[in-house]
Amino acid sequence: MITIKDLTKIYNPGKPNEFEALHGISLEIKDGELAAITGRSGAGKSTLLHILACIDDYQSGEYRLDATLVKNLSDRQYAHIRNEKIGMVMQDFALVEDMTALENVMIPLDFAKVKGAAKKEKALAALKAVGIEELAKKPCSKLSGGQKQRVAIARAIVNEPAMILADEPTGALDSKTSAEIMELFKKLNAQGRTVVIVTHDKEAAGRCGRIIEISDGRVVI
Ligand SMILES: Nc1ncnc2c1ncn2[C@@H]1O[C@H](COP(=O)(O)OP(=O)(O)OP(=O)(O)O)[C@@H](O)[C@H]1O
Ligand SMILES: [Mg+2]
Incomplete structure (x- = not known):
């Protein structure tokens, strides 16, 4: 539960x-x-998402994530919340291009100190959940945009976070691939995860249960 x-x-x-990018949201x-x-563009969507993801701080007001007041925490505490509760999908995928899909998905497991066979098993399960387990051994540089986005989503869910945050996840994709990726987010949501997606795309937004519109640093609906 997010309370701002x-x-x-x-x-x-x-x-x-x-x-001042956000004015009392x-x-x-x-x-x-x-x-x-x-x-x-410039309304403050990414700013808000980065605060939700615990990768950026804010000046006044409150952000509570479940029982935790996310404010003035130590770097370790922020990292702990991110690892435990949040899966983030960046706009440009942010994958390591010369690593395979599987290796990319295993990265967060290193932070979570998952080791050995369990590490590979979990990463493969995440790739399976996004429908691309057969691409596990392919270097990311050889994948299509939609496939890269699936790897990025697999990496975001591999630690089984309760919440997935995505910044323009369909921004670089054609409309058919965008629709597929939105279906995937819907499926992950139907499995019980909270999903928050920043998007310019009206069609993608329309596929979500709720639309939060930001205008000039304020929530308008
Ligand atoms: N690091 C920064 N330093 C100073 N100003 C910033 C910084 N990041 C963003 N801003 C400003 O804050 C405002 C909101 O930016 P933000 O990136 O949140 O917009 P956005 O809604 O995500 O836009 P877009 O749709 O183009 O991604 C903009 O005016 C931007 O110029
Ligand atoms: Mg943005």
Whole structure:
């Protein structure tokens, strides 16, 4: 469960290039929701997603993830929350291109200290869950955009997080592949995971149960 109250994000606070990107956002996302965050370029979607993902901090207000107030934690505590609760899918896939699909998916397991046969087993199960186990041994540089996105999603779910966050997961894909990837997110959501997707794409947003629109650093619906 995500609870955000009056949250303000300022980039470069106190500096001449100070910029307030989020102006007192309040928002609740319940466990098991499939939500799209939409809005124009520069509205603050990625800023909000990075805060939700515990990869960026904020200035005032509150972000609670389940029972934890996510504020002023140590690097170790942030890393722990990320590892335990959050699977993040980046816009540009952020895969290691010369590593295989399987090796990419095993990366988060190193952080979680999963070892030996269990590591490979878990990574293969994640690749199977996204429908590309047969590509396990292929280097990512040889995969299509849609296949890369599936590897990135497998990597995000391999630690079995309760929440998947994705920034423009269909931004680089054609419409047919986008629809397939959205179906995959729907399936992962139907299995009980909370899924939050930032998207410009109206069709992709329409496939989600809920649309949160951000305009100029504020939630409008
Ligand atoms: N690191 C940063 N330093 C300063 N300003 C930033 C930084 N990152 C983002 N901003 C500014 O904050 C605002 C919101 O940016 P953000 O990246 O959240 O927008 P967005 O809605 O994700 O846009 P897009 O759809 O283009 O990805 C923009 O005006 C942007 O210029
Ligand atoms: Mg963005």
